[in-house]
Amino acid sequence: MFGLRKFNAPxxxxxxxxxxxxxxxxxxxxxxxxxxxxxxxYRNDPRNPALAAGKKAH
Structure with a gap:
């Protein structure tokens, strides 16, 4: 009843x-x-997540 059928749908x-x-x-x-x-x-924006990750501001 359940399981693999003869005609599987692709x-x-x-x-x-x-x-x-x-x-x-x-x-x-x-x-x-x-x-x-x-x-x-956005390089020196305080909302920049790269600044929080420790990247230096340019």
Missing amino acids: VLKPAGPFIAGGLTVFYLVAKLQGAMIDSEE
């Missing part, structure tokens, strides 16, 4: 492009956040 194959797109967006957003933290405008 899950990963149709979801593959969405998984790849999600990983790409996650990577690009993380890279953009890192670039914004190191930008000249």
Whole structure:
């Protein structure tokens, strides 16, 4: 009754492009956040998390 069926529904194959797109967006957003933290405008801002982590202010 339960367990593997004769005709399994494909899950990963149709979801593959969405998984790849999600990983790409996650990577690009993380890279953009890192670039914004190191930008000249927010480099010495006290709300900058890089200052709390111990990076030196420029």
